[in-house]
Amino acid sequence: MRVSFLLIVSVLLISLQSNGQFHVGVKAGANVNKVEDKSYNELLKYGYMLGAFAEIKLSKKFYIQPEIQINQFNTSFDTSLGNISLPGIISAKLDYLSIPILLNYRLGGGFLSLQVGPQYGILLNKDKSLAQNISDAFRGDDFSMLGGIQLKAGAFRINGRYFVGLSNINDITNDSKWKNQGFQLSIGLTFF
Secondary structure (H helix, E strand, O other): OHHHHHHHHHHHHHHHHHOOOEEEEEEEEEEEEEEEOOOEOOOOEEEEEEEEEEEEEOOOOEEEEEEEEEEEEEEEEOOOOOOOOOOOOEEEEEEEEEEEEEEEEEEOOOOEEEEEEEEEEEEEEEOOOOOHHHHOOEOOEEEEEEEEEEEEEOOEEEEEEEEEEOOOOEOOOOOOOOEEEEEEEEEEEEOO
């Protein structure tokens, strides 16, 4: 059963690729983000992004672009986090497995695309250097919306995106809502 399913998927992908309907690639880039809330430091923090993507042609102008990424978001907050009582500013690194699914609309000759779509993130690790009660402060998932542009230059893809969190990642109190937001810049390379 598994072998026949894999064979069917392989034949489908090869036929899509041979017709120019399907591209696969890898990408890397930087995240510039912050967590929105009154207890968080409002400065933007830097992290990284690594991933893979596919482009599936729907029509001459529209493509679906599913991706899988490892995103690192960095943030810092003061000690006014509910019942946590540690002195000073505390920093946290949050690593997410992110799954964006974007709709691309190609403009003009197809070199520039507008992108929009949802992103679901699963928190992989909570910075283990923090005290245990802080590592439990963040929920295990995050839902965001993305919007941006993509420049196509041969096999290369250059992306600039804005993301805004729609879900509350605060897992210690209902008094305040923490939401990820920021920018992502990346460069990708297609293999097929």
